[in-house]
Structures are given as C-alpha cells and as structure tokens.
Amino acid sequence: MTLLKGGEIVADEWAAVGDDDPVPAGPAIVSLQRWQGEREELLRRNHPVGVRLASDEASGAPGAPGVIEEISADLDRLGVVVLEFASFTDGRAYSQARLLRERYGFEGEVRAVGNVLRDQYQFMLRCGFDAFEVVDPGKLDGWREAASEIGAWYQPAADRRQSIPALRHAARGRA
C-alpha cells in the first residue's frame, strides 16, 4: 500500500492498529469502536490519533445521528479520519467527506482507503479527501493527470474551487 498526498508518494507516519493489537507510540489510527471505548486512554498517550470508519458506520442508520455527527465534537482531537470505499461504486464516503469538511470544518487529513482508483480521484479531491491509499504506486503520472483532466466544475464542493457559476459571475463582473 502506498500513500498519495498532494500528488506525491509520501511515507505513512500513521500506524494502522487492529482492534486487538497494542497501540504503539506515535501516530495511530484505530477503529471507531476502539476510539469510542478507549477514548481517554488514547488521548492520554499524547500522540496523534486517527479514526477509521467503515462506510456502513459512517452513515449510520437513516434517522439515527450519523457517526460523522457523533464524532464531530471530537474532530479537533483527531489528526486523521479514514473513510472507506468498500467498492469504488459505493459512493457514500463522498457525502461523508463533504460533511466532515463543510459541515464540521474538519481540517485534519481525510484519507480514502479501499478500492481507490485514479478515475475517481478527481471526485474524491473535490469532496475533501487529501490522502489516498493506493494499491499500485507505479502509475503516479496517471494520478497527476487525473487530477487535472477537468479544469472547472459546475458545483461548489469541499475543495472550495470556484464553480462554473461563480466563474461566470466573475467574468460578467469584469466585462
């Protein structure tokens, strides 16, 4: 597994910790369950903590407060939120990432894991993901290319890029 950030392959400082493993020193990513069960101990370590959400957990049951909402109060203590694409055709994490960024103002890393492919890269960037666990590191050019295939988009989203309506408005202002 390779970590892609800012268009570069970077070393992953975060240890992914299984539910039964001891938590090592240094930045550690734990499951939501473990975070909820061992929150105080994890914070006492004085090392950065991240939480990994499975796509089912992150949305929750309809009507129940979503897990994103539940952990929203803790977001300033988390360095990473990991969202999962169980399959690249499962688009729930796009909504979850936007909620983290736009509704709850999360400024840490939002990491995409699972079936993360270059043809979804632009959508992920737009929804606020900024780190990507990629299976095949050999094609970095392809990923860089994918990030710029479309220059301007119609919708405002978490990347805060100017949308086409905003660009039109600005162009009319200049005219």
Place this chain on the structure above:
Amino acid sequence: MYRYDEFDRDFVAERVEQFRGQVGRRLSGELSEEEFRPLRLLNGLYLQLHAYMLRVVIPYGMLSSRQLRMLAQVARRYDRGYGHFTTRQNIQFNWPKLEEVPDLLADLATVEMHAIQGSGNSIRNVTADQFAGVAADEVEDPRVYAEIVRQWSTLHPEFTFLPRKFKIALTGAGHDRAAVRVHDIGLAMVEDAAGEAGFEVIVGGGLGRTPMIGKTIREFLAKRDLLSYLEAILRIYNQFGRRDNKYKARIKILVHELGAEKFTELVEAEWREIKDGTLELPAEEIERIEAYFADPPYETFEADDAGYLAMLAIDGAFRRWATSNLFPHKRPGYAIVNLSLKPLDGVPGDATAAQMEAAADLADRYGFGEIRITHEQNLVLPYVAQRDLHDLWRALDEIGFATPNIGQVTDIISCPGLDFCSLASARSIPVAQRIGRRFRDLDRQFDIGELHINISGCINACGHHHVGHIGLLGVDRKGEEYYQITLGGSADENASLGEIVGPAVSYDAVVDAIEAVIAAYLEHREPDEPFIETYRRLGAEPFKESVYGKESVHDAA
C-alpha cells in the same frame, strides 16, 4: 434554446479527452472490463447483445436542426444509418465500435452535445414536458430549471456513484406530459398564494420491478432553493439508500421503507443546514438562463389562418392528420406539430439518417429550426404557423413521418426487447408491429381514440408498461414468450399503475387479447369517453371477461 458558453465548451471537450484516455486504457488492457464498466456507463456506453450501444443525451428533449443533422451524420458514419429515440427523450446508436466512440463524442461536442450520464448510477439526463414554452396551460417554462438542474447534476462529485440510477423530470403545465409522478424526483411548477411560481417536489416514484407513484414531500419550494433542496434529497439518498440489493436500491424503496414522513424530515433537516449556502440560485442566474428560452420571433396573427381552415374543410386526409397530430399552441395562428415515428411495420422510435436530415430541413423551413423529442418516442416541431401546415404535412408524408396516430392505439411505446436487449424475456418490437398491423385501418384507430399501449420486454419496465392504458410485460414461461396484460395505467397528473387482469397470454394470442380489451371498451363506452375513463368508471371486470371469458373472471384475480 440553451447555447454553450466557453465554460460548457471546455468542460465537454475535456470530458471527451478524459473518456478517450479511459477507452485507450481499456483497449490496452490497463483497465479491466469490470473497472471500465462504470466509466463507460457514466458516458452512456452499454455493452448489448450484439455490440456496444451509445446513448446520447438530449437535455429535456430539445434539439436544434443543426444538432439533428449531426445525429444523422453520426448515424451514417459510426452506425448503420439510423438511430433510435428512447422513452427518456434520448437517442441510441446500436452499432458503434468502442475505438471510434471518442471520435463520435468529439463530433457531437461540435454541436454542443454529449453522452455524459446517459447511464450508470448517476443523475440521468433531466427530462421535461415536450411542449414546454408553447403549451397553452403552462405556469412557467420548465426548461429554464431543467437546464439549471442539468448543469448542477453534471459530474456531480458527490452523487456520481449513487446506490442506483436517478431520474429527475420537470413539468410547468397543468397537464403532466413529463410523468413527474413516476420519477425519482418530479418537479411540478405551481404558484403559491401570492402568485409566485415554485415547485411541488415529488419523490420516490418509479416503475421497474416495484412500481410506485411518488409522494409529495413539499407542496411549494421557492426557485432560489431548488438546487439546495435537490442536494439535500440526494445526500440523504446517497448515504441511506440500500446498496445491498440492486432491486431495492432506488430511492422509492428508501422512501417506502422509512415512510414519506420520516424521509421528509431527514431531507428538511439536511436542507436547513445548506439552504442559504452557495447553492442558492440568484434571480440574476435564473434570468440569464431564461433569456436562452425566449420565444422565437413569432409573427402576429389575430385568428386562425383562413387558408388552413379551408384546407381542413376540403382535404379529409389532412383533416385526419391535423386532428390527430396537432396540439393547441399558446399563440393564435400557430400549432404544435407531432411527427409520428410509429409508421406501419416500423420500429417505434427509429429514424434513418435521411429522415433526420429531412426533419431538420423542415424545422428550418417551418419551425424556427427547433425539434423536440417526446417520451412517446415521437418528434415535435413546436412552432409552426397554421398557414404552413398543409405544405408541411405533405413534406412529412414523403419522409414517412405523417402517420396520423399520435396518442392512438398504434402509437405504441416499446422497449427494444429481445431483438436487442440482453436482459429481455420476450420480444417487444414485433408485438408492437403486429398490433400496428391489426389496427392499421385509420378510421378504426380514430374511432377508438386516445389509447396508450406500452410494451416492456422484461420486468425492468423500460417500455413503462405499468403506466400504459394497456400495458404488456414480456415474461419467459419455460422458454416461451408470454405477455402479462395490465390495464388502467396512466403517467399524467392522475398517475395510476395498471392492474394485472389475468394470466399471461402467449405471443400468438397477445394481439387477439388486445383486440378483446378494445372490443369491451367500444361496447361499454359512453359518448366521447376515452378508454382510460371507461376503465376507471367500470373497473377491470368487463375487460377481463372479454379477454378470458366469463368463468375466468372470478378465479383470475
């Protein structure tokens, strides 16, 4: 009509190149078919029984003559010289080669067309009333909002991998020709107490395996809130729609399982968070789009054209066509002209390249260069002066588009069925053709009057059989083609789902069964009562009896 500006042009051009890259990676083997599949679907490209099929989207069914000529050119250059207009106001080409599709799309881009979201689990091409802007009974022109929704939904970063496909339809008229109650979201323009126009929001309608009529979740939505409200609905659906079972993944199932009330609560709560944000539609933007849909430079007529009235009086064949194929126009002296793509022995919705070019020429000569596609798979010239109708009619007759059968028994909506579709259980097109032959007599058709027959080749219901006055659903009975008959469906403002009237009938018997249904109608109708009204008044019994005989009425339920 809407014209691309530099932003739209760049966007579509970049999209073509992006897809060219994806096709290249598929051809080189870098992408597996499994990985390529959602990418090609997002660009309207299917793999069918015999070949690839490309669905080119026609936003809200509106085309310029220039665009129609390009579709003809595409049909010649990349296909076998014809195209197929669909029930969702799109056009399909059945024989393109994968390696040529990027060039095909680049050709389309020169006339501001594309295939984005022609398929896939995305927000599909937005559809609208085919008579938008010219209908006499319109609150406001829905195309303005259809265009706004089209832009917002195009490669939406959050909603491109939904649980399932997602269809939005709009109408601005009292009489619903856009079937808004059987869409994932239907938007019907209404006025509030102060006379301000906005939208009634209907969610969770749909056909397919589990047909449902949509629920109104908001009686009135202000225009400025249109996009934020749609975004709220889609966000709820994207997170909570079922992904464990393809057949339970449409939003109608979520609405049904949660209950409309709970679903509405979720949407409203989400909407409150985003309603005054960046998606708010400024009046200025609405006006900017409105300008694209301004009326064409009409001539001013005081009354009906005298020459037209005279021709009506003396030319019986013309009169029959005028009565069947014209609709009232909001301007005096003008008519809305329907071009029938349902000739005897034809394939419903098919048009050859030559026919498309001829229709484009006629649109230029008589109709301000504009053509509409209807979900009944016909074409429309929306602004023809009555003065020109007789000449136009003769010209249409020459290209085979003047069959006087709009809305009648031979104006059949049919999916491609077993002849093309890999999912089919039975043939559809040959059944439509056989019904067409049986009822070919124009006097008889005319006497039967308004009657919609819809045929689907399998339970996926692409022929919308549930909302046909008479619906036929192809089923496979131990390798034999059978057809289940439903009666009493309707897709308009009084939307209803057809009821199954008895056991499915065989391929050989299906036309007789339809004739028996119609015989019962003719026997029981009151003066000027259309089929659907007679059915609603009497219920299924007399029709069942006519198809299955007296005894079966009681045990066929």
